[in-house]
Amino acid sequence: MAGTGANTPWGGRFHEPPEEKVRRFTESVSFDRRLAEHDIRGSLAHARMLASSSLITAQECSDIQGGLAKIAADIRDGRFTWREDLEDVHMNIEAALTEITPAGAKLHTARSRNDQVATAMRLWLKDEIRAQQAAIRRLQGSLLRAASDQPGAVMPGYTHMQRAQPVSLAHHLLAYVEMLDRDHGRLGDAFARTNVCPLGCGAIAGSTLPVDREFTARDLGFVDARGRPRIAMNSMDAVSDRDFVAEFLASAALCAVHLSRLAEDLILWCSAEFGFARLADAHTTGSSLMPQKKNPDVPELVRGKCGRVTGNLVALLVTLKGLPMTYNRDLQEDKQRLFDTADTLRDSLDLMADVVAGAQFNGKAMRRAASDPSALATDIADDLVRRGVPFREAHRLVGTAVRIAQDSGRDIGGLEREEWLAISPALASAADLLRSGARRRLDARTSAGSPNPRLVRKEIARWRRLLRDEPPTAGHPKDTRDA
Numbered sequence: 001m002a003g004t005g006a007n008t009p010w011g012g013r014f015h016e017p018p019e020e021k022v023r024r025f026t027e028s029v030s031f032d033r034r035l036a037e038h039d040i041r042g043s044l045a046h047a048r049m050l051a052s053s054s055l056i057t058a059q060e061c062s063d064i065q066g067g068l069a070k071i072a073a074d075i076r077d078g079r080f081t082w083r084e085d086l087e088d089v090h091m092n093i094e095a096a097l098t099e100i101t102p103a104g105a106k107l108h109t110a111r112s113r114n115d116q117v118a119t120a121m122r123l124w125l126k127d128e129i130r131a132q133q134a135a136i137r138r139l140q141g142s143l144l145r146a147a148s149d150q151p152g153a154v155m156p157g158y159t160h161m162q163r164a165q166p167v168s169l170a171h172h173l174l175a176y177v178e179m180l181d182r183d184h185g186r187l188g189d190a191f192a193r194t195n196v197c198p199l200g201c202g203a204i205a206g207s208t209l210p211v212d213r214e215f216t217a218r219d220l221g222f223v224d225a226r227g228r229p230r231i232a233m234n235s236m237d238a239v240s241d242r243d244f245v246a247e248f249l250a251s252a253a254l255c256a257v258h259l260s261r262l263a264e265d266l267i268l269w270c271s272a273e274f275g276f277a278r279l280a281d282a283h284t285t286g287s288s289l290m291p292q293k294k295n296p297d298v299p300e301l302v303r304g305k306c307g308r309v310t311g312n313l314v315a316l317l318v319t320l321k322g323l324p325m326t327y328n329r330d331l332q333e334d335k336q337r338l339f340d341t342a343d344t345l346r347d348s349l350d351l352m353a354d355v356v357a358g359a360q361f362n363g364k365a366m367r368r369a370a371s372d373p374s375a376l377a378t379d380i381a382d383d384l385v386r387r388g389v390p391f392r393e394a395h396r397l398v399g400t401a402v403r404i405a406q407d408s409g410r411d412i413g414g415l416e417r418e419e420w421l422a423i424s425p426a427l428a429s430a431a432d433l434l435r436s437g438a439r440r441r442l443d444a445r446t447s448a449g450s451p452n453p454r455l456v457r458k459e460i461a462r463w464r465r466l467l468r469d470e471p472p473t474a475g476h477p478k479d480t481r482d483a
């Protein structure tokens with residue numbers, strides 16, 4: 001006879017149901033209901049497999065499928081009643097199914113919540129990774145458009161936040177396109193390792209029943225580029241592995257770091273001190289006290305949210321550290337970290353794409369800042385090298401010019417030809433070089449990857465082609481479900 005704990009799925013061996021406080025502490029349905037659609041997908045595949053292995057009849061399979069379809073529709077339309085006492089999304093759906101059809105009681109055959117939740121999360125994350133990658137591409141598109149709007153806009157490049165050498169706005173923005181592309185690639189790598197099916201591994205040690213794991217893997221789209229099923233090969237690893245979540249959180253954290261750096265650049269550029277950029281009104285807010293203020297809150301929050309995305313990674317790693325094999329309830333803590341990072345990163349990518357698209361870049365202010373002659377000191381040294389002066393000596397000679405200029409309250413742009421000549425006859429044309437200006441000095445740069453406008457235009461064209469021609473899931477194992 002069932003004990004008084006019988007209203008739980010494990011009630012048979014208990015005398016009492018869990019205490020109310022315990023129920024609240026252990027429930028996850030308040031957040032894991034987000035997995036509902038993917039949990040149902042997993043259950044549909046599992047039911048089809050049970051039927052094909054004659055563990056349930058065709059009629060039972062069809063009853064289960066009909067019931068799950070109704071539940072999916074109820075959830076979508078907000079008609080489904082979630083019950084906290086049923087603990088998690090999996091048991092809520094199973095209980096509802098069993099109310100619709102007695103066949104529901106057979107769905108959990110040869111399955112545990114341990115392989116079930118791992119399957120649902122992997123399915124969910126595969127969809128999410130594709131969405132994140134699309135959001136990355138959209139931001140890259142915004143950056144590319146801003147770069148091509150002003151391909152010739154020269155600006156100072158900074159090291160140590162000091163003016164270093166002239167670069168261009170386009171070159172600066174393309175640096176972020178590169179970073180984001182590595183993020184896209186890392187997410188693709190994470191996708192490949194997420195794309196492995198744990199279903200059929202049961203609670204820890206597989207099943208004594210004749211389950212067909214390749215059937216469910218194929219049915220759920222856990223397949224490689226050639227359509228071959230990819231199944232986890234160790235049941236103990238399969239139910240306790242959350243590497244795929246950690247890997248996504250790590251890739252996301254690095255992407256958030258890149259967004260934070262972009263945000264910081266925009267924030268600096270919007271200051272009166274720089275004056276290089278203005279954000280659209282729609283992406284800024286005012287001050288409740290100072291009428292003149294226009295604050296770059298969106299980039300500031302993107303920069304700030306990098307902290308929580310990084311925190312989510314650390315939180316999960318600490319949760320996983322020291323867990324004995326195999327499934328432990330600690331693993332339930334993975335979900336909020338995963339969902340929070342996914343939401344935060346996707347919003348940040350989305351808004352940064354809008355912010356960049358709506359920003360106005362002030363080519364004149366950039367040019368003015370880039371006309372600082374001291375940013376061409378290295379060019380003069382390079383010119384000396386071309387005349388046979390060893391670079392160390394050239395560096396010393398130009399450094400002397402900088403000191404002489406500074407001692408008399410000028411910059412090197414103010415030095416007369418005679419003063420250059422007095423330092424070294426090899427510096428005869430230094431003043432001419434400075435007069436030619438930063439824009440012309442960009443043309444003088446020929447090394448691959450430099451901000452030479454000709455090379456930058458080529459890069460813009462290369463990225464345009466790449467983004468335009470890329471198939472939606474390029475370079476990654478094909479997901480047959482999307483095909």
Ligand code: ARG
Nearest residue numbers: 028088113114117329331332
């Ligand atoms: N809600 C659980 C989780 O998210 C599902 C797995 C529960 N398994 C168990 N044996 N208690 O991890």
